[in-house]
Amino acid sequence: MATTAANTQREMIGCEEYNLYSSLSEDELIKMAIQQSLEEDPAGQSAAQSHQKSVVTGPGEAAAPSRTSSHNPPYQIYPWQRLAAQTRGHAHSSSSGAAWGVRRRYDGSLFSTPQPIELDPVVAAIKDGDEKAVCNMMKSGKDLSEPNKDGWIPLHEAAYYGQVGCLSLLQKAYPGTIDQRTLNEETALYLATSRGNLDCLLTLLQAGAEPDISNKARETPLYKACERKNAEAARLLVQYNADTNHRCNRGWTALHEAVSRNDLEIIDILVKGGAKIESTNSYGITSLFVAAESGQLDALRYLAKCGADINTQASDKASALYEACKNGHVRIVEFLLSQGADANKANKDGLLPLHIAAKKGICEIVSMLIPVTSRTRVKRSGISPLHLAAERNNDDTLEELIDAGYDVNTTLSQERSCLYEDRRTTPLYFAVFNNNIYATELLLEAGANPNVDLINPLLISIRHGCLKTMKLLLDHGANINAYISSHPTTFPATIMFSMKYLSVLKYLLDLGCDAISCFECQYGNGPHPALNYRRDRLSDPQQSKQPTVIQFCDMVSAPEMSRWAGPIIDVLLDYVGNVQLCSRLKEHIDSYEDWAVIKEKAEPPRPLAHLCRIKVRSLVGRNRIKLIDTLPLPDRLIRYLQHDYTQ
Template sequence: MATKISTSRQQTSTLGSEEYSLYSSMSEEELIQMAIEQSLMDPSSGQTAAQGHQKLVATASEEAATASRPNRAPHSSTWAQNFQSQPNPKNREQDPIVVAIMNGDTDTLTNIIKSERNLAEPNKDGWLPLHDASYYGQLECLKLLLKAFPATIDRRTLQEETALYLATIRGHIECINYLLQCGAEPDIANKSRETPLYKACERKHLEAVKLLVQYNSDVNHRCNRGWTALHEAVARNDLEAIDILVTGGAKIEAKNAYGITPLFVAAQSGQLDSLRYLAKCGAEINTQANDSASALYEASKNGHTSIVAFLLSQGADANKANKDGFLPLHIAARKKDNEEIVSMLIPVTSRVRIKRSGISPLHIAAERNNNGSLEELIDAGYDVNATLSFERARLYEDRRSTALYFSVINNNIDATEMLLDAGANPNVDIINPLLISIRHGCLRTMNMLLDHGANIDAYIATHPTAFPATIMFSMKYLSMLKYLMDLGSDADSCFICEYGNGPHPPVEDSRRREFESENTANKQPKIIQFCEMVSTPEFSRWAGPIIDVLLDYVGNVQLCARLQEHLDSYEDWAGIKRKADPPRPLVHLCRLKIRSILGRNRFALLDDLPLPQRLIQYLKYEC
């Protein structure tokens, strides 16, 4: 079924978030109307249903279970931030002071100092020669400059970077040591509030970390995003740095701006060694971020199997939901090749909590085409007929509710087969999955659904028609329409018209009444007649061939005035009109009677019946 979503909203929110306000604010009739109308479009005129719905939230799952915060581990500086720590190259190679410092030419630098040139005057970037000496790691030049201009030791560039900061990001240990010995303040931060200790952990300069902690650098200082040096060390799994920081008084429960602790960072980024260390130090295993996502949830989302196993062994609670009610099992079912994590979470996840969430992990696995996880969940006994809660279902324009629907709309034959074999009922959703398979033109899925009891004469309750919706969905594809007729779909209903030979209302009016979006709650929608549907612009050019196919599966019927008008409109269709004139041939009526007595289930086995081949061909319209 083709759907078209007229919005370009972002997909960073979770289920239940404002990004779904378009669908959640529409009535059920409006949404089903949208789904039906666009299902009747040519495939070339719009995207398929599966494509349309994959644009949603990556539907009940993908971003569905992701919190509104971004993934913060590992936290590293942007390119722009790194560039800010570099001297402006323009005309610097011509500056004799910079050239002397870059080359470690102390003699030239000494002469410049003796010339009484003011080297405490910054350039347009706020850089002093002292900054250059630290940046390029020229210790002797650094000593000369500090001796001549001791007051510049903590002077900052326009980016608030000190000589100590610049030496730290470059890993020049000797310069760092000398600056600290000379009294450099270790906790002066740059514009992003990142201190030298923070950058030393980010760059994994272990010796610098040792020196800075030794000189009483603040181990709990936070950058403008709330990250501490410990967050950075954990994100990089630098155990030695972690140990130095914790021994130096770093708070293991420090939270950044998103409520994320170092242990959460370790779980999120898959740093098992860091996680073990923090757990040994007593870090809270069940820590949750501001959006209530737990460390176990985050590890499950990112597919860190060893992390999930360790957290569970330490007593992590698998039933802590994020702010949108999603559990670790939900998010684990979203990720491909995540069967091992799913199998670990199944026995420790409460089925009551799953039910309370309004969505089964089966829905998510089916929507994401994760057949491995789907199989694990089915084998564990998850209810294949579980439906989305009303709040979850209304986030989809077609009001889907079962995992089977997700599989069919994704055209996932294997998943559809798994669910049906496990007992999935194909007649639960408002729009029957059989209609979706017809729209996809997938005979294998159609046959599987029909074999498992799908209603071949399915209707859509919210938009009633006088004839099966299965016929409506297949009218543009005559071979598909004939196939449904061969399987026993109700063709007689197409020739029952309340107007008969009398005048019919204009086509536009009748169609507008059917697809009117302003229907009041207590007003019954009008039942659409076959003659009205076939008169719409989408179908009118096919009216004759459609009627021709249907006449092969009905007995003596009376064509209403509108159908006769259609057949009279094209000379080539005159034979179809004569075909409908009663009485129909006896041989035709006998065939219909025999097929009716056989019934659909036995008719499917017609080739196995002990009947003459010519009779079988006769019953199958092959002669």
């Protein structure tokens, strides 16, 4: 495990996770790379590993970039991606110019070797700014225009280290190399810009360096200046006619980059230098969209003042307002609406900004959107923001939408309902499915109908075993004898769902659930057909052939229910009069010796007192049975009618 962790760390330091080290100096970064080649500490872990662990697991770990994130992370670590990787005056550098094994690949990444390496004397001289040594090398006939194996020539090194004197000497001696590229296709001008070496940048531009040569990612020096937030470098490049509308390999322009960093000075330089504010990247996203999505209010104000389209939409039809709502940028939403942003532009999925705000549960944004969102457009979308608020348990948002008058009985369109296996349609179903008692009560108090969905929410509350939700639903008219039309049974689905919870079954029967239907078998004492019951998932209400109607005796005889059959029948018999057990039920009861008493209990005639209780309960009626304790009857009789056997 320790070896794997060490290998992973080397890969991360050497390649992609450079954004984790943006706060370190060049010397610190080089030290970290050098330490990888040192032996492990007494705990079996190198110092570099220890540092890496603290960085990777810390709270500042970078999130995955969104579709509008910049082409590169904010601070790409070029300073430590060098061949001449030794610290100034560091103990690990020898007097002979050797440095412990830190090498650079052609793509700029570092790797370590166990043996010290000899530094190139040309690079060492340039790094130290020793112009005399450079001149002497040229006079001795040494060709300082030859690239190394990584494609770097001394001119690149001078631009990188900011040694303008050496740079001028090399440029004048080899004028044809001014735009020569490394294997990573980086010019000296690009390297000088990346490092912020303005003197070198100006010298190269004055010498005729082409400002628009890009690297492998099609990033130009101007793009890099924006990424580094270096306004002076951007100004120089624009003055020397750098293309302000050049796109990187993902369509990202310098203006996109500057806006993503909210750098008004650079934005102003670019716009005045000819940058098109409506340029889009590969996702159809403009700079204003970037400002809205990333929450850059100052940049947004500037672009709006310049006439940028406030209703710009990406390729997936998401508007800038939609993205601002999605990311919870309250002030951005407020500004966009004040500038006339259309809250009724839907994305490709038909969702409006109000939908995404309700889904995210951002009440302040929901409040701003409710007055400007068309109820007709919401209805046309096939989904209400109530559905999304209920689905995500955003109770405050749900309450605000209810108070605003959104219909609690609105249903999902068929297309959206089909996305759910259980074919749910109402906000109430979402609340009950999430076992959210507060949201359930909110919706019911606002008039939600508990009997709309294909699968009654009461059945879901039974599956959860939540008596409080059951009571709420039943108090507001939920059908205690609910069936599922796509999976028909001869007895209520409420009984089917509660079979394994005898206390819940008894609770439902006490409130008038239909028990007699469980004993109405079409075969009676005659022979039953062989069991061929396959328990289908509750998934397809549009079945191609007529589904088989399941009888109670078939259900309790199924392997997964057979061991519960006796107790279930015993409870049901308390709520029926004289009934006839069918031959299958008798056969099943006979297979368990302990259940003989149940068979005797079912034999007619039933006790007169019991028959009277059944008669009184039927006369009271299912709608009033839960209020039986308010009837002017003796307490003992009331308890008897309620099947309360405690005396």
